[in-house]
Amino acid sequence: MDLLTFTNKGIYCPPADVYLDPWRAVDRALITHAHSDHARYGSKAYLSHRDSEAVLRHRLGKNLPLETVGFNEPIMINGVKFSFHPAGHIIGSSQIRVEHKGEVWVFTGDYKLEDDGFSAPFEPVQCHTFITESTFGLPVYRWKPQAEIFRDIELWWRSNADLGICSFISAYSLGKAQRILKNIDPSIGPIFTHGAIHATHEVLIAAGFDLPSTEKVQVAANQADYRRALIIIPPAVAGSDWMRKFEPYETAVASGWMSIRGSRRRISVDRGFPLSDHADWTSLNQAVEATGAERVLVTHGYTSAFAAWLKTKGLDAREAKTEYSAETPETENEEKKSEPM
Numbered sequence: 001m002d003l004l005t006f007t008n009k010g011i012y013c014p015p016a017d018v019y020l021d022p023w024r025a026v027d028r029a030l031i032t033h034a035h036s037d038h039a040r041y042g043s044k045a046y047l048s049h050r051d052s053e054a055v056l057r058h059r060l061g062k063n064l065p066l067e068t069v070g071f072n073e074p075i076m077i078n079g080v081k082f083s084f085h086p087a088g089h090i091i092g093s094s095q096i097r098v099e100h101k102g103e104v105w106v107f108t109g110d111y112k113l114e115d116d117g118f119s120a121p122f123e124p125v126q127c128h129t130f131i132t133e134s135t136f137g138l139p140v141y142r143w144k145p146q147a148e149i150f151r152d153i154e155l156w157w158r159s160n161a162d163l164g165i166c167s168f169i170s171a172y173s174l175g176k177a178q179r180i181l182k183n184i185d186p187s188i189g190p191i192f193t194h195g196a197i198h199a200t201h202e203v204l205i206a207a208g209f210d211l212p213s214t215e216k217v218q219v220a221a222n223q224a225d226y227r228r229a230l231i232i233i234p235p236a237v238a239g240s241d242w243m244r245k246f247e248p249y250e251t252a253v254a255s256g257w258m259s260i261r262g263s264r265r266r267i268s269v270d271r272g273f274p275l276s277d278h279a280d281w282t283s284l285n286q287a288v289e290a291t292g293a294e295r296v297l298v299t300h301g302y303t304s305a306f307a308a309w310l311k312t313k314g315l316d317a318r319e320a321k322t323e324y325s326a327e328t329p330e331t332e333n334e335e336k337k338s339e340p341m
Helices: 050-060 146-162 176-183 195-206 241-246 281-291 303-312
Strands: 011-013 018-020 046-049 066-069 075-077 080-086 094-100 103-107 129-134 166-170 191-193 230-233 249-254 271-273 295-301 316-319
Touching: 046 050, 046 080, 050 066, 050 195, 129 281, 129 303, 146 166, 146 176, 146 249, 146 271, 166 241, 176 191, 176 195, 176 230, 191 195, 241 249, 295 303, 303 316
Parallel strands: 046 066, 103 129, 129 295, 166 230, 166 249, 191 230, 249 271, 295 316
Antiparallel strands: 011 018, 075 080, 080 094, 094 103
16 A cells, blocks of 8 residues: 555655544545645644744634644654655745655655745655656746746836836735745835735734735825835736725736736736746756656646656655645636635
8 A cells, every 4th residue: 555645635644643634524635735725624633844833823823732843853653754844935845755664765745956045945855756746847838937937027127116006916825925024125015914914914924924024005195105116916916996995007927827828918917927836947957857766756737748748757656636726817726715804
C-alpha cells in the first residue's frame, strides 16, 4: 500500500490515519496553507505551521481545534514521522514530509521558488515520491523577476497618479495582496485596501508579521482623496458597481495568466501584470529535480501535460485527481464571497 493515497475525502496516510489538505471533514487534518481550497472547515483536529495559525483562525473560526509546529520540527503520529518545510507560496505555506519504514513522500500543496521578501523561501526536500501542483505546468509560463514586475506596476500607477486617476489592482486577499504591499513603492501615492484584504492584512500584522500598515477604502469618503491612490481589491470585486463610485480609474490584474496575450482582454482590464505565487515551468522542473524523487504525482493544473513531460525525463510520473483549485484568470483561487466593506 502506498504511504499516501488519494481518496474521496483527500490525501490519506493509512498508517497514521490522517489526511493532508482534505476536501471533506475528517478526524485529523494536516494543512499546507490557509487558502480555502486547501484548508476547509469541519474537521475535528488540525495541524499546520505556526505562521498559518492567525489566518486559519480568522477564516475557520477562533476556536478552531488547531495545533502548530515550526519548520523542520518532526512530529510522530502512530509511528509515522511528519515535518513541515517552507513552500514559499504565501505566509505559513508548507510542504509536508511524510516518512515511514524508510520511505519518504513530500506533498507540496502550492509553492513558488522565487523569494517574495516575506514568505519563508522554498526549500527542496529529498524524497522518493513527490506530489506537485502544476498550475502553470506548460513551457509558455516563465516568470520575469518580481523586481521587474513591480517596476512596471509602479510606472503604471505613477502615470495614473500624475493624471489624477485612481488605480485599482486585483489580487487575492491572502498572499498576493501582502506581496504587493510589501514590495510596492509607497512614495508614489496613498495605498488603500478593500475590506476583505484589509481584514486579512490586519490579522497578519497583529500576529507579528513585518508588513506595512494599510488603510481601508471608504466609499463614503471624499472621492478626491483617491485620485492618486492605488486601491488593492479582491478579484470578486473587479468590474462591480461599487468601483464606479471612484471614477475616473484604471484597472489592473496581478496574475500569472497575464503572461499570455489575450488574457487581459478576456477579463476586460486596462493592464495585466504577470505576477504569480505559483511556480512557473522552469521552477516546477527545478523543484522536481532537486527532490531526487523517482516518482512524481501531479495534481491541479496542467496535470496531463506536465506528467507526460516528466515521463520523457525517465521519471515515474502520473496525474493525481484532487479537488484543489487550479487558478483561473478570473478568480485566481479567491474566496467565493468577499468580506463586506
